[in-house]
Amino acid sequence: MDLTRFTPPELLLLHSKVADELRDRGITRSSNNPTGDLAEYLFCKAFGWTQAGNSQANVDAIGSDGKRFQIKGRRVTRFNKSRQLSAIRDMAGSHFDYLAGILFNEDYTVLRAALIPHAVALAKATYVAHTNSHRFLLRDDIWNAPDVRDVTTQLQSVEF
Structure with missing residues (x-):
């Protein structure tokens, strides 16, 4: 995945969505690091x-x-x-x-x-x-x- 094409707001949104997905899958329990x-x-x-x-x-x-x-x-x-x-x-x-x-x-x-x-x-x-x-x-x-x-x-x- 080429992340260089994303703007900073898009990268932060992606980070947020990845964090939510990890939590939904039960791999993480919080929204922290x-x-x-x-x-x-x-x-x-x-x-x-x-x-x-x-x-x-x-x-x-x-x-x-x-x-x-x-x-x-x-x-x-x-x-x-x-x-x-x-x-x-x-x-x-x-x-x-x-x-x-x-x-x-x-x-x-x-x-x-x-x-x-x-x-x-x-x-x-x-x-x-x-x-x-x-x-x-x-x-x-x-x-x-x-x-x-x-x-x-x-x-x-x-x-x-």
């Missing part, structure tokens, strides 16, 4: 987890075994290579058992994904006082941490 919603969708679809309600704090999904997951995603682009996930609130409260983290390529294909035990995530995170949250960077070394499970292949194989 699709990264977080897509991360939740892929993890839940890959592992059969149940998505928590939008209002449930600190837990995004629950496994059939009762394990609780906080799901975070980051899209790495040529303009921003940061691997910092969005803020994790009340991390010390142990509201989740695993941090499910995913890195997307610029085109939203899966670059890498991991299931990180809460204790490992907490040890690798940094507390940020002015946001009262923890910052977590999904660096390559996390896949070598104890009990971290590489689930890249499982998420790459999700069809939708």
